[in-house]
Amino acid sequence: MGSSSNGDRPWQSYHTAYTNAKAGMDGVDKEKVQRVIYEMSKGSKYFESEKRKEAFLKQKIDNLQAQRAKLTDKDISHFQQICDKKVVDLEASRDLSKIxxxxxxxxxxxxxxxxxxxxxxxxPLAVGSLSMISTANYEARKFGVRAAMPGFIAQKLCPxxxxxxxxxxxxxxxxxxxxxxxxxxxxxxxxxxxxxxxxxxxxxxxxxxxxxxxxxxxxxxxxxxxxxxxxxxxxxxxxxxxxxxxxxxxxxxxxxxxxDRNAVLSFISSLPIRKIGGIGKVTEHVLRDVLGINTCEEMLQKGALLCAMFSQCSTEFFLSVGLGLGSTGPPQHTLRKSISTERTFSATEEESFLFEKLADVAETLSKDMQKECLCGRTLTLKLKTATFEVRNRAVSLQKYIHSKEDILNYASKLLKAELPLSLRLMGLRMSQFRDDNLDPMQKTLTNFFISGEDATKSLTCISKSSGLEISDKQITNNGYLDSSIGNGSCFSNDSCNVSYESDYSLSNLLVEHNNNDGFGVNSVDDALSVKSNPSKREKMKELINFSEGEAVHLSNQKVEPLWVDDYICALCGIQLPPSFTEERQEHSDYHLAEMLQKEESTKMTRHLMQPERLVERTKKTGEGSRKKQKFSPKEDEHIPIEAFFIKCKKSL
DNA sequence: CCTGTCGTTCCCT
DNA sequence: TATAAGGGAACGACAGG
Structure with missing residues (x-):
């Protein structure tokens, strides 16, 4: 099923991120490059994994094609109307006053x-290693060498x-x-x-x-x-x-x-969609194979189909691309939503090694969080198996954490549930940050102190910490604070560890401080939002800092929910006053159920891992992807283009 | 129906 | 000789109120 047409030239069907031509690759013998890449790749675990992914994508495209085939003429004219209206609105938002x-x-x-x-x-020069290249200079690009290509392949292309x-x-x-x-x-x-x-x-x-x-x-x-x-x-x-x-x-x-509007339109008309930021390999593929869209102009021509098959959000993005629109105003400062770190190593299933590595990752994440004064309550463990299969496992806690110990503690539980397993990568991500109102002020202070010390050092590290940088600009000598400085160093292994040692102690203090006044109330609220009504909630306050308040209990010890001093939950620290017998009972049940469920799922994961996961997956994709397109009736609410960019694509 | 959670997908450099 | 990254946001499914 996955086999496509080129039996005699198999390399032609193997495409990776770096097979896509970039600037400086004009005179390259693409056929040869493609063949070398294929020869070096075939048979490897990575290669097999890529083929698997390609097969999934093909499946996705087939589904979309089937869906498209089902559209009646009536559907199409209906969506054409919707499309026309959107285009009018978008056109009205065009702003040609900025350069x-x-x-x-x-x-x-x-x-x-x-x-x-x-x-x-x-x-010819490549920055990187035999495993992975970050950048290649133009001399190297002539050989087909480019960023994101593994070095050993590059070496073959350019000895x-x-x-x-x-x-x-x-x-x-x-x-x-x-x-x-x-x-x-x-x-x-x-x-x-x-x-x-x-x-x-x-x-x-x-x-x-x-x-x-x-x-x-x-x-x-x-x-x-x-x-x-x-x-x-x-x-x-x-x-x-x-x-x-x-x-x-x-x-x-x-x-x-x-x-000039005409200049823009004629510029955009023949522009391949892949040139647009936000349209990557997959989207390009989908739009081409399902709707026959290759250039930006065709986005408009196929507008009705786009409206019929994609979400409102995507559709507006596509149409605005077709019109050559983009952000012209000052950038909106979107707050960071997650922070993560991950490490690749040679695949192993030795548990002691894995837990050691996990500790390293936890430490890095903790430090990164402290640099930005972040505390989060959802922790996600990312695993990549020896066969390049990626899995994520998350826990949401009832309290906000940032310390290495806390992170490692919960991460270990997540990892245990997946073992034994041969892994080549582990990563941790924290999300669901606390957004208290105290923080910004403290960050401002932090910035102040640090920049007083050494503005250049602090640049890379403070940026992105909150939405308030603009107002801080006077404080740093040179005003480089910007929303995205910290964003870029994609290929960096340790880019962020270089220059900020000096910040730790200070940030630490502030984080510590946050902790003390911050999360008691939050936790109670969170925990009770499940089981209690607001008036009762009022009466509960102050909880003890038990660290076992998380939703996961993988422990094998049968812990009975316990009420310390008859009114403090030993599991999550919630206090339910003596008179609240019913609530306490309910609360205990809640923990019990949770534990049972968790144990159940742990067992499942351990013993039935393969079948269980597979069943889940087929259920999800098989049924799901068909109905995902919304033929929603509320198409007429117009979202201003600015808002769209905030919400959907961060493309600028 | 609305919301939070979780896992996956996609994109960028 | 083997060798294929790291970071962030959005999306989509689903379960529980």
Whole structure:
């Protein structure tokens, strides 16, 4: 079923993230690259896993095609109307008054390495290891080498390839230099990752009476003067388009799209959808194979089908892409919703090793959380098996935690339930943060102290901690605080551990402090929201800091719910006064049921793991994916484009 | 029906 | 010789009020 047409050229059907052409890959012999990748890959566990994933995607596409086939003419004309209305609304939101510039450093990590070691210049270079490449310079790209490709394959493609291990301290340093330049041209510039930024250059262009070309030229020169590195720029009426434009004349080039509706539409018309930020491999594939959409223009032509088959949210995004719309206003500061860390190692099922590794991961997560003064109550354990199958297991607690000990404690329980298992990766994610009102002030203070100490150091670490950075800008010397600085270092292994040691103690104190006044009330509320009504809830306050209040009890000891001093629940610390006999009974039952259920599921996991999981999965996907499309009647509420971007895609 | 939880999918660099 | 990342958000299913 999964076998597709190319029996004699099997490599043609194997596509990975890095087989997709990027800037600088024009003269590449794609066929050869593809064949080498295939030869090096086939038979590996990874390869098998990729094939499995491809089969799933194919299934998904088949389902969508079947669904599309069911649409009647009547359906279509109905959705055409809906589509037309949406398009009118979207068009009305078009704003051509702003000029945005997107700047993107050329092969950033590789360029920095070359700067530090001129002997590398002109030679094919990859930053990374034999396992994984972060960046390749343009000489290497000629061979088909690129980011996200494993090094051993790259080496096969380009035997003379030089490898340099990543050094994020250096990249951060140079990144800060570029930001110093951006800062001069737009104090409110938006940094994305280490090597990208958006600048609103409307004012400057107008005030200084210079053209966009001149501006982009000047900026790129200034960056070069400051850093010795080249960058590319794109200028357009919104951020989404600016980003597309900066890729067009890479490296060391620029592309300007005028603020003119016709220019935008003709630019967008032939643009492949994959160029749009937010449209990745899967979405591209789906839209192409199900609806025959290849270019942005076709988004509009197939608007009715899009409306019929995708959620409101997705549809509006697709249509706005077809119109060449994008955000023009200041970026909304969305608060971080989760924080995570993960590590890959050579696959093993030795439990002592796994628990040791888990402790490391827990420690890293705890430190990362403390840097940002975060406490969360949902902990997710991510596992990747030796066969590259990924699993997540989560617990939601009744209290907020951040310490290594707490994290490790709950994470261990989650892990135990899955063992024995051969793993190659473990990760931990915390979400459901406490959002008390005290925090922002404390963060501001933290920022203040830290920046007083050493503003540059604090940059990378504070950013993203809350939605309040803007107001803090005066405090840091250079105002680099930005929502997304901490976001970028994707390939980093330890990028974040480099420079912040000095913050720990202070952050720690503040977190400690939070703890003491924060969560008692929260926990009671949470726990009681299940079982008690508000008036009773009033009377319960103060709970003891028992750490066993979580929803999971995998312990084999049959713990009976106990009432300490007759009114404090030994399991979660809730206090139910003596008169509340009924409630206490109910509460005990609740814990009991929970434990039974948990034990049950643990047993299941242990002994019936395969069948159980499979059953679950088929139930979910088999039935589920068919009905997911909403033919919802409330199509007419128009969501403003700004709001859409907040909610659905963070694309800019 | 609404909401919280959990697992998966997707995207980005 | 073997060798394939790490981080974050959104989505979709489902269970419990």
């Amino acid at each position: 945005w510039l997107h700047s993107d450093m050329d092969a950033f990590y590789a360029a920095v390495e070359t700067l530090g070691n001129p002997a590398l210049r002109g030679k 003379d390839l030089t490898f340099v291990p990543p050094n994020f301290e250096k990249y951060t340093y140079y990144s800060n230099l570029t930001r110093k330049v951006f800062q001069k041209y737009d104090p409110n510039f938006i940094a994305m990752g280490l090597d990208e930024a958006y600048l609103d250059i409307t004012e400057t262009c107008n005030n200084r009476g210079i053209s966009r070309e001149e501006f982009a030229d000047e900026l790129r020169h200034a960056v070069y003067e400051e850093t010795g590195l080249t960058c590319s720029a794109g200028v357009a009426p919104n951020r989404l388009l600016a980003k597309v434009c900066s890729d067009i004349n890479k490296p060391n080039g620029q592309f300007i799209l005028p603020n």
